[in-house]
Amino acid sequence: MGPTALHMAAKCGSLGSLTCLLALRADVTKVDERGWTAIHFAAFYDNVSCIRALYRKDPRFLELETSAQYNSTPLLLASMAGAFDSLQYLLSLGANLTKLDSENNNIIHLAALYSHTEILKYIIEQNIPELPVWELLTEMMKSKEYRKQEMGVRSLEVLCVTDKQYWKAIHSAGSIPALVDLLHSKYETLQCIAAAVLCNLSTYPEVCQSIMDYNIIPVLIELLHSKQPELQSRCSVILYDIALIDDNASLIASLNICSRAASALALFAINNPKLLDLIRACGGVQMLVFQKLLQSSEELDQVNAAFQMIILAKVIVDMDEVTLSATGIITLVNLLKSKKASTVIVVGRLLSSLTQIREGISDAIITMGAVEVLCTHLYAEREQVRNSCATALGYLSFNRTGHRHLLKECRNQPELYDLLIANICKDGKISKEFTDEFEVQKLLGLPIET
Template identity: 30%
Template structure:
């Protein structure tokens, strides 16, 4: 029987196959062995059908690795080819035998180079063959579920696979047959080497042309490849030069498939992220912005809406013209809706888009605020428990506030102190920064929250954050400490100062002042130390006992190359020297300051520089050896009053009024000098400004000036003519001081009779900011503008006519001649008051709080 079977081994059946072929294909290893023992020539016997397969190829065709291995061991030709020119690898590809291919890879037979055969097969002109090779390569290069690229990518790359894939993309084979090849490329495209070969092989223009394909899925894959290539700036340049932007726009206008549109929008995102000039090209492409905005109405797919929000944000990020175009095309109303989605991912993308639309852009801030976005974001901020959503929402809200102090303060009060302290205690650096900035704003101003922040335990976390590795966080912490310790008019907050002392804040601040590599941190730390020591002898002794502290370090900063640092160094010295003769002597002994250090700032075109320098020269006048004390003080006072008279900026008006409030209760003679040049009139005019920072600071300054008899009469006269001014004055001086004799005189006027306050007059007390984004921006140490535009240094402050002026260059040009406060007579009058007056302000102060309460209640 066995002999009979052996004789039949070389006989062919109706299909043209012999028994050994069937045995090889089915994996009958024992039968193969019997056949070959009887007739070794059967090893290369070919079938008589159209394929002409050897037993080895039959075994491959059946996917039987046992048969394959047995026939190889028997000496079968592994590089045999069928009549269709298919070898073992090609047959595996046609059959999608991935495991057999991997089996051959492990064998690593030189006569059977798997990758070369697959890639050669990929170039076939037959759609079926190219598709089969592409599907095998796609499977072999597929990444794992855990993520990460498949190690087989390197074989494709090393065997010239990338240029071959590009060649396939260019070829005339059917578009459907190209799909698995493109998927293979996407599997390995994250590798920089692969991107480089795609670009060098001319792949970018090829895939851009394929965006015009009629096959939806081919467009999707081409866009995805271009999106991945756009993660590298140099390839974005190539894409843009090959007109990718109008090609993508065409797809947006003609395709409605969300899966395709996701890739298109992600591609736009990456192009915009690469460089600002590409953002500009996107924004200036005709009809592109409106087309993107319209997509919000036509689509509801979540993945697409997520990509759409990201794209809008990236196209607008720090690009003012794009921000304006999107907002003016009403994109905001669509994005607002997405903030209410249940999907946290979409919520976050929508909030980030709002943030990027309004960041540092007053126009878009105004438009977006007018659409009630602030209220919606505030609602989202307080309802969410997800830190990521909270973080992005807080960023958007803070961006909406812009630089306007009153708006920042309004938003900070809406967020509330406790939530802001939660931000500071969170794990998010963005929330740390916003929490610190908002608390700093609340700690400033005429109605500050210094005590509320302390009661809510908002100061202790500063001791932890001051050790942050992020300089911008450290800078915010230091500024927050300054704001928490000193209010308007340089009124110290002893409890907050003592709290910082308890967590050894002085040690950290001195270390930053001495060792920080950032000069801004050094000088802000010096200001914070001065604020903690202001009126607090314990803190001052602690600072002076620190072996590393020395005024010499601050004096050196007066000669920094950075004008901002020089100005702030002067502020730090003025803070230490304020109402403290002993510290003034120590500063003088350690080197002192020269009037020349202030000339550049006093003559600057920047009002902020002039305002701060003017205050500093008045406080430090006693220890400036190269200028007469009375003259330097008078010059500083006159500059401040000129700014009150001429400035059109809320920030400068508020700062100047604050400086007047500080000087109004400093050394004898200064209040009289201030009053002598009609300061009271200017301050009273500011009481009706809508900016609370301005009217509040002006009220506090008037409260301190009311201890001067001349100022008292002037204030009473203004308030008698307009009683509403008195209401504002009393409202903002609750936490500061006002002359009891002034209050008594007011009670007398009330008994005599006062004109009624007209009905319908705007109530500025508790006034909610409107028209939030006017040009004025409050200038504080926190929001200091880095830009500086100073005149060349001069040996004196005289103008062309020999007069010193504090008004802006714009006002000087318009008026042509100086007003009363710019005349030498004004300086001389102020100087005479400063020389002649020896009265102490403290002797004029008494128990006026009860009187104030009585008058307020009566009013």
Template identity: 30%
Template sequence: MGVNMLVGFLRSVSWKLHQVGIEGLGVLLQGPSDVRNAVFSANGVNHLVRMLCSERENIVLSTIRVLRHVCLGIGYIPHYKNQIAIANSRGLKFLLALMIHSPSEAIQAEAAYTLSAVVLGNSENLEILSQSSAFQYRYILPLLYSSEEEIRLLTAGALATFAFNNVSEQRAIIRAGGVRWHHFQPFLQSSKEIHRIQAAFQSIVLSRIIPDNEPANITAIGIRTIVDTLERSQAHHTLALAADCVARLAHTRADAVGVLFQLLSSSVVLVQSCAAVALGYLSFNHVAERQLLRRCRKKPHLVGNLLLYTRKHKISPMFLARWKHSQELRLPAIRNKPALVSSMHMKFSEVHPLPGFQFPILNSEDFLTRSCKSRSHREPEDSSKRTKTTLEFTPMHQSLKTHTKHGRL
């Protein structure tokens, strides 16, 4: 059953066919094949947005989830065309209304999560949402205190997606009340692997705005949770989600490679090992591999920790080969370039006069008057006292002699 047939079910008047079409699209969108372009070509976004007005709660919930998958691929790669299509079909307005006015907490949390997916990496949609006076984080943050753990987890996911690579939204979350470490602790200690992975990723993204714990500690705990799951879990869905989280962190603006590489110098062995293993997985990403190789050349003394803790774990053979090649060539360590202008240099505008001294304030007439007076009162110069200095070259002694002659020039 292909995308065109499933989208065709959405055109029917039967709610049962609607349910089949929505669920089928959700399965395809989360599968190994990327069908987002096919959904866009089949005009599936417009029909999905229309399903948000359904009177059946299960259809609305399923539609909200499918719209989120339509916008984001593996590694949080946004699909720009589908995001714009949702905005053009008034999807932002419907999702915002569901987030604020729906009596169901599940719909509110899912709508907030999908809203964050529609604006992720899309400045146009984010501007439209920000200009709406109805959108405020004070409608989302109370859901963190819901009695249902699924609602709390969805809400944290929405906040993490809004804050993903977006400093301005992180500040807006802080102004609205912010998040705390206790929002994530229960999920990080949960018996459900999916909950642990989701909370780990969310806490890493939001680590800079969590005031009651250090960002380095939060990052280390999150990385350890994801890495442990990758190594121990046998569930394919869990492993896929963990790998997806690593892919998301690989292209965060916060520079996941840089953060992890710095953790190699931690005094805690557990932090070093978790960071090294996570870098080993990231080394299979071409962009992350180049970043890691550059940092290894900047701080070669930390490479030992990286290789020590990845002996029994996965690390890219291509990265190892390139690092070995750079060592054979004896390439020098990359050093940070010094600043072109020293901070000790002072600008002319920063020079201050001595204490008690004031620069005279003159207008143009005063300046000309004083200049003329100073010239008229100047004493006449005695021409007999004028001197002329000449340089005479003496070849014999290879020296210069200075002679002074008196008289008029």
């Protein structure tokens, strides 16, 4: 059913036509195919005079929900459309501030999702306890839905430059860890916007001290390798601001130089025996380079050093290859037990790479108990943790010992197999022999292994 004459009058803001139709007893409860009545049209298209006339006709229209789409009230539609005057008027009438639509969005969520930052700014200025804007935007950044993450951080980006004093509220709302988490995102767009927000906030010493608590220096240094000029420049600015505080300048410099040099060597040496021979002919590498990073208080430095040691084991001149590889693998598996999601994500990715470079590495990883630890992370709240660990398990399933260990875990925890399959990255792999055997055992209903 299409719109009625009353709907069109409300939509176009034709108060005369609407008043005439009401006098002729037009059906004010009539809905279109979306379940919208006249007051929904008036609210969405920002026609306050029409809202006023319809509200006087029946005050119950104030909380009337659309019957076919999202169950939205006039206030929710006004927020979605950025209908500022309508929103102010509906709030003055006492519309329900905390009302949620069928997607669990309130007026803050909708204003952010549709880029209406002027509405967010208005709610902030009104200081409404039921609508904590900063906390709700932080919640959006932590969401599993990409669109909510993106629009939450975009709203924060606009607001933090709208009023310089907002940095205090953003800091107090616990937004810093959520922004740092977005720097670890697999989406470069999210990394870029999060870096922009942190770039605007890092001029304040209190914020710099906070972001230092979340192991941000290695992440920023890693992002300097990005092909996105904007991301590089923003990370550089944040590092500059951090360097101005306490002893951070020397920390950044030493970590940057050692990490970059070892990272470059390891990158080019992967599956490249000729280059390894050339490095050794040039005098090789001293263990001291990695020892510094292994003793760093930053877990990501330890992770990268351990990985680089394994790759460059043949060219480190003051320790034997077996000891170096074992030390690196033990370090990685131990760090896999970290409580920091960022550490677990990186370790999972590096383990995936290591399973493909040299015979015997997978056996050592499995012997150290990596399969069991990786399996526990499949229950993690963060999708990136699950993706990273599931992909590593997929590659380990090609190893016969890894195959048996993983099969045992999946038999003991039936839901684990579904989590594993659902979270493997698109470019990841899993042994067909393993999946076929699990399906057969599932059909046979074999007992739990002890």
